[in-house]
Amino acid sequence: MFPASTQSKYWTFSDESDLNRFRQETNMNFIMKHGTNMTEEQRDATFLSAVEERLLLRQHELQLRDFCKHFSPAMPRSVIGTTFHYFKRFYAHNSVMDYHPKEILVTCAYLACKVEEFNVSISQFVANIKGDREKATDIILNNELLLMQQLNYHLTVHNPFRPMEGLLIDIKTRSSLRDPERLRPCVEDLLERSFLTDACVLYAPSQIALAAILHSASKVQENLDSYVTETLFGQHGADKLASLIECVRKIRTMMRNVETVTPPRDTMRQLEKKLEKCRNQENNPASQV
Incomplete structure (x- = not known):
């Protein structure tokens, strides 16, 4: 859509x-x-x-x-x-x-x-x-x-909240991550903070949601890289993987550096x-x- x-x-x-x-x-x-x-x-x-x-x-x-x-x-x-x-x-x-x-x-x-x-x-x-x-x-x-x-x-x-829910359901279904729901509080906080950046007028909602989930996973010392590269994209999406990784990196940097004061x-x-x-x-x- x-x-x-x-x-x-x-x-x-x-x-x-x-x-x-x-x-x-x-x-x-x-x-x-x-x-x-x-x-x-x-x-x-x-x-x-x-x-x-x-x-x-x-x-x-x-x-x-x-x-x-x-x-x-x-x-x-x-x-x-x-x-x-x-x-x-x-x-x-x-x-x-x-x-x-x-x-x-x-x-x-x-x-x-x-x-x-x-x-x-x-x-x-x-x-x-x-x-x-x-x-x-x-x-x-x-x-x-x-x-x-x-x-x-x-x-x-189109806001990133619906893609976030879809990604969390997919992670529960197709990844080995223990209790993906523990990511939710941090993910929701990051999505709210993203509106204080220009991310919403630069990137797709699904990219913002994925960036927030990956950032939240790193906060709890979990790694979802294999889920993204092998499960979410697989071999058919390999050509898009490099650009996605770059987008996610930039969004995470924007969220991390946002000035809330x-x-x-x-x-x-x-x-x-x-x-x-x-x-x-x-x-x-x-x-x-």
């Missing part, structure tokens, strides 16, 4: 440099559009760089993770995964200076609830948001169509102030424009 999906065709980037190129172009397009009459020094002082945008997005990804984790009623994993997919897709082609992440992240979560058939009303949803809930409702409903348009109405998301508070405060000054006021609900 995944190879024929819109996720595979339109929203899986070839590599990190390809994704970073899109982000760089998005940042530069905004700056050139809104800083036409400025010198290069003025643009640097006024607008956020692509690196600064990534710092702000990382901060909001951490906030999104906490929002989903503490959501009431408990949010299913599929909804959380789809929410992160939407958020990352949106900001591959849009600048934080155009659309503030704090407004887009809740819209992503609300749309994901609908798409994944997690039935919560808008009033139930905004009850999880601190502050002015009437304003939050307006922001979400006003941004919902925009979000769908920016996603090109490609709303179906909040960037320095002073740095983030300065970036937030800079964003408030340079953001597109036409897309600011609090602006008179």
